[in-house]
Amino acid sequence: MNQDESKSAYRGRALNVLTQAGCEVGDIIRIIKEDKTYEGILIPRSESSDDKHVVIKMKSGYNIGVRLEPNVKIEKVGKGIKPAFASPPLPPQKEELPKIVIMSTGGTIASRVDYRTGAVRSAISASDLYGVVPELADLARVDTQILLSTYSENITQKHWTQIAQAVAEHIKQGVNGLVIAHGTDTMTYTAAALSFALQNLPVPVIVVGAQRSSDRPSSDAATNLIGAVKAAAYGPFAEVVVAMHETIADTTITLNRGTKVRKCHTSRRDAFKPVNGSPIARTTSDKEITMLTTDYRKRDSSAKLVLKPNFSEKVALVKFYPGFDPSIIDWYAERDIKGILLEGTGLGHVSARCFGAIENAVSQGVIVALASQCIWGRLNMNVYDTGRDLLKLGVVPCEDMFPETALVKLMWVLGQTRDLEEAKGLLKTNIAGEFSPRTLPQEEQINEGGM
Amino acid sequence: MNQDESKSAYRGRALNVLTQAGCEVGDIIRIIKEDKTYEGILIPRSESSDDKHVVIKMKSGYNIGVRLEPNVKIEKVGKGIKPAFASPPLPPQKEELPKIVIMSTGGTIASRVDYRTGAVRSAISASDLYGVVPELADLARVDTQILLSTYSENITQKHWTQIAQAVAEHIKQGVNGLVIAHGTDTMTYTAAALSFALQNLPVPVIVVGAQRSSDRPSSDAATNLIGAVKAAAYGPFAEVVVAMHETIADTTITLNRGTKVRKCHTSRRDAFKPVNGSPIARTTSDKEITMLTTDYRKRDSSAKLVLKPNFSEKVALVKFYPGFDPSIIDWYAERDIKGILLEGTGLGHVSARCFGAIENAVSQGVIVALASQCIWGRLNMNVYDTGRDLLKLGVVPCEDMFPETALVKLMWVLGQTRDLEEAKGLLKTNIAGEFSPRTLPQEEQINEGGM
Numbered sequence: 001m002n003q004d005e006s007k008s009a010y011r012g013r014a015l016n017v018l019t020q021a022g023c024e025v026g027d028i029i030r031i032i033k034e035d036k037t038y039e040g041i042l043i044p045r046s047e048s049s050d051d052k053h054v055v056i057k058m059k060s061g062y063n064i065g066v067r068l069e070p071n072v073k074i075e076k077v078g079k080g081i082k083p084a085f086a087s088p089p090l091p092p093q094k095e096e097l098p099k100i101v102i103m104s105t106g107g108t109i110a111s112r113v114d115y116r117t118g119a120v121r122s123a124i125s126a127s128d129l130y131g132v133v134p135e136l137a138d139l140a141r142v143d144t145q146i147l148l149s150t151y152s153e154n155i156t157q158k159h160w161t162q163i164a165q166a167v168a169e170h171i172k173q174g175v176n177g178l179v180i181a182h183g184t185d186t187m188t189y190t191a192a193a194l195s196f197a198l199q200n201l202p203v204p205v206i207v208v209g210a211q212r213s214s215d216r217p218s219s220d221a222a223t224n225l226i227g228a229v230k231a232a233a234y235g236p237f238a239e240v241v242v243a244m245h246e247t248i249a250d251t252t253i254t255l256n257r258g259t260k261v262r263k264c265h266t267s268r269r270d271a272f273k274p275v276n277g278s279p280i281a282r283t284t285s286d287k288e289i290t291m292l293t294t295d296y297r298k299r300d301s302s303a304k305l306v307l308k309p310n311f312s313e314k315v316a317l318v319k320f321y322p323g324f325d326p327s328i329i330d331w332y333a334e335r336d337i338k339g340i341l342l343e344g345t346g347l348g349h350v351s352a353r354c355f356g357a358i359e360n361a362v363s364q365g366v367i368v369a370l371a372s373q374c375i376w377g378r379l380n381m382n383v384y385d386t387g388r389d390l391l392k393l394g395v396v397p398c399e400d401m402f403p404e405t406a407l408v409k410l411m412w413v414l415g416q417t418r419d420l421e422e423a424k425g426l427l428k429t430n431i432a433g434e435f436s437p438r439t440l441p442q443e444e445q446i447n448e449g450g451m
Numbered sequence: 452m453n454q455d456e457s458k459s460a461y462r463g464r465a466l467n468v469l470t471q472a473g474c475e476v477g478d479i480i481r482i483i484k485e486d487k488t489y490e491g492i493l494i495p496r497s498e499s500s501d502d503k504h505v506v507i508k509m510k511s512g513y514n515i516g517v518r519l520e521p522n523v524k525i526e527k528v529g530k531g532i533k534p535a536f537a538s539p540p541l542p543p544q545k546e547e548l549p550k551i552v553i554m555s556t557g558g559t560i561a562s563r564v565d566y567r568t569g570a571v572r573s574a575i576s577a578s579d580l581y582g583v584v585p586e587l588a589d590l591a592r593v594d595t596q597i598l599l600s601t602y603s604e605n606i607t608q609k610h611w612t613q614i615a616q617a618v619a620e621h622i623k624q625g626v627n628g629l630v631i632a633h634g635t636d637t638m639t640y641t642a643a644a645l646s647f648a649l650q651n652l653p654v655p656v657i658v659v660g661a662q663r664s665s666d667r668p669s670s671d672a673a674t675n676l677i678g679a680v681k682a683a684a685y686g687p688f689a690e691v692v693v694a695m696h697e698t699i700a701d702t703t704i705t706l707n708r709g710t711k712v713r714k715c716h717t718s719r720r721d722a723f724k725p726v727n728g729s730p731i732a733r734t735t736s737d738k739e740i741t742m743l744t745t746d747y748r749k750r751d752s753s754a755k756l757v758l759k760p761n762f763s764e765k766v767a768l769v770k771f772y773p774g775f776d777p778s779i780i781d782w783y784a785e786r787d788i789k790g791i792l793l794e795g796t797g798l799g800h801v802s803a804r805c806f807g808a809i810e811n812a813v814s815q816g817v818i819v820a821l822a823s824q825c826i827w828g829r830l831n832m833n834v835y836d837t838g839r840d841l842l843k844l845g846v847v848p849c850e851d852m853f854p855e856t857a858l859v860k861l862m863w864v865l866g867q868t869r870d871l872e873e874a875k876g877l878l879k880t881n882i883a884g885e886f887s888p889r890t891l892p893q894e895e896q897i898n899e900g901g902m
Binding site: 151152153154155156157160184185186189190263264265266267268271311313315316317319320321322323324325328331343344345346347348349350351352353372374375376377378379380384385386404407411 | 602603604605606607608611635636637640641714715716717718719722762764766767768770771772773774775776779782794795796797798799800801802803804823825826827828829830831835836837855858862
């Protein structure tokens with residue numbers, strides 16, 4: 001990093017304080033604030049940052065930003081190296097450890113900041129990831145593969161197929177587990193897709209991302225990746241799960257079933273929440289994987305993977321809202337769409353104004369399935385007239401699947417068969433834990449649905 | 452209720468047990484289960500119910516269902532009256548109490564079960580509500596008005612206008628507060644719409660619903676309605692809020708700002724959750740309203756309501772997902788749509804494949820706004836290339852509004868002006884608490900967005 005970059009990174013008050021202390025980007029500095037002391041490498045900030053904070057990368061690998069209150073003192077500890085993101089040489093592999101493949105598809109966990117513009121670019125390779133988190137060498141023998149390098153909003157059904165096929169190839173080669181590094185925006189869509197595509201798994205497949213990139217303060221990249229590798233290497237389960245922070249603290253990583261987890265916050269580290277289910281396991285700071293349920297598919301190296309990697313591109317999600325124009329349903333039906341996932345309201349409703357268009361679509365052989373925009377809870381289309389009318393029209397209720405998982409399942413179902421009845425049958429079959437069992441507490445909730 | 456209906460209501464084991472005890476629907480019965488005793492009127496169940504539960508309406512007004520375990524004993528206490536849903540004579544009005552209007556629009560809170568089919572019908576009138584919950588007479592002088600009688604999935608912009616105008620009319624007549632009984636499916640869309648349409652309010656406007664109808668076990672209709680009337684009569688605030696259960700218990704009703712609350716469960720009583728905000732107040736079992744913030748608009752009978760009841764019908768919500776076909780955006784632009792609310796991913800992204808269609812729509816004078824399907828959290832379209840590219844194309848980021856509120860706001864904005872720049876200005880202006888203030892904790896979250 002040259003002097004210009006260093007200057008552009010800090011400005012105003014922060015630059016003054018750092019200049020007075022004789023500190024430049026790359027130096028090791030100590031920040032003393034009341035009874036706390038932070039020590040680490042001074043790292044640059046983006047052009048658009050404020051001038052009130054100083055950011056260091058600590059020995060632990062975590063970054064922290066400290067606000068320059070009047071009581072904050074800064075000392076230069078030493079002329080440091082600048083933070084490096086190039087791949088360091090791989091540490092020696094320990095032969096007794098499980099063999100894991102980390103596949104990189106892009107996203108924040110595989111990204112670095114462009115210090116010039118302040119923007120995050122999807123650039124770091126899987127082997128870089130490994131280099132940045134040397135702890136991995138004590139957990140597993142890690143191979144890395146760059147499969148894709150794209151923001152996750154650009155991922156499509158074709159990529160799901162490609163990822164599933166690559167996983168199958170690695171399993172054939174005899175790995176003990178897989179980690180897929182993925183952008184968080186559409187990570188749960190991919191996790192759901194892999195859950196349907198990879199059946200009868202012998203080993204765990206862990207999808208992991210980061211909400212904050214690895215060279216930024218409070219990055220979750222390292223902890224998430226460590227948790228994911230731990231789960232891939234030692235998890236007793238053989239399912240597709242998402243590994244992300246359980247809370248905003250760095251203490252636990254939860255493993256949620258790929259069909260039952262949703263990104264519920266734009267930026268928080270604990271954005272990934274189970275929906276109509278619970279995490280199946282948790283990793284903590286020790287090497288243990290704590291299973292939180294007994295209802296999971298067991299790891300079994302003799303199991304023969306069944307690969308069903310095809311997804312239909314002729315499926316659309318249509319979200320209902322007040323004032324919704326039903327002719328969008330006609331438009332899709334005319335365009336040879338084979339499946340429509342309606343995102344309805346409440347227990348499973350759309351306006352009566354939509355009935356004609358739905359009837360028309362169904363009569364043309366389109367599967368019209370419905371999930372609730374509430375996200376949580378189960379459909380019950382028998383409570384109100386509207387639900388009953390929709391059932392009569394042939395709408396398929398998606399139980400307690402939230403819309404995104406229901407959409408992915410519909411794409412997968414229509415990638416398996418063109419037979420309408422068979423497709424409907426598959427849609428109603430629990431393939432990968434996408435339906436939760438109906439619960440019936442003794443009192444209070446004695447009836448279904450709206451009760 | 453005739454004998455046939457009574458017979459059809461219970462069957463199998465439940466009917467046997469009830470017959471042996473000499474109990475018929477309408478009788479007062481006592482159910483003894485271990486150390487608990489429940490007493491109340493035996494009420495009917497739907498045809499589709501199981502034969503393992505008995506449901507009574509207790510003196511408190513709440514219904515409870517008890518499972519017929521072997522240790523359950525049932526006694527007939529007295530020949531009771533059958534549960535009545537016809538309007539009883541109104542109790543005498545107490546002149547010293549605040550004057551409240553309950554407007555009914557339909558939905559579960561204003562519904563009753565058709566015992567024959569088991570379906571819930573939207574039928575009960577506002578005065579019936581009052582009759583069913585006699586406690587209201589001690590809280591306020593209540594007038595009732597049936598404004599609409601429809602399932603809330605059929606509510607459109609025209610109805611929002613009608614409701615806003617009716618509220619304005621009642622305010623003109625000098626009421627101390629208003630309650631709008633509404634179906635829960637689209638209740639928060641209506642609450643958001645009224646928040647924008649009713650400006651400079653002198654009194655509270657409370658939108659209330661029920662997740663479980665008033666003649667079913669564990670109905671929340673009575674407690675929600677009592678909470679709503681309490682808030683309308685005694686709340687020190689003058690805003691549009693939604694009054695619903697805070698938890699699954701009947702102890703507290705929270706009042707959430709109409710722009711900041713979302714139905715997040717298909718059936719639970721505590722389905723209505725604040726999004727990117729906190730409840731502004733809480734009612735408990737006593738008559739107090741506990742304000743939870745100092746940042747609210749004060750009740751002020753001298754304030755002159757500003758009514759802005761128009762909403763554009765030329766606005767569409769388009770949800771993005773993997774495999775999304777951008778030509779839907781072209782289709783809307785061709786149909787003379789004036790505003791599109793894109794439901795993007797993460798911090799504010801859609802696939803690069805959509806850029807052409809967005810550019811085309813913007814060039815035709817369509818306002819393309821964006822909110823995140825994460826629901827929680829704030830957009831930051833400056834972190835990644837995709838966000839920056841979308842901003843350059845003219846996409847308007849909706850801060851921390853979740854998609855449904857952002858959609859309603861766009862409909863309202865385009866109902867106010869046809870001038871593009873004025874509309875964009877309004878969209879970016881905080882009108883009714885729809886934006887939360889940016890928070891900047893001292894450490895950890897020092898940068899914007901993805902940090």
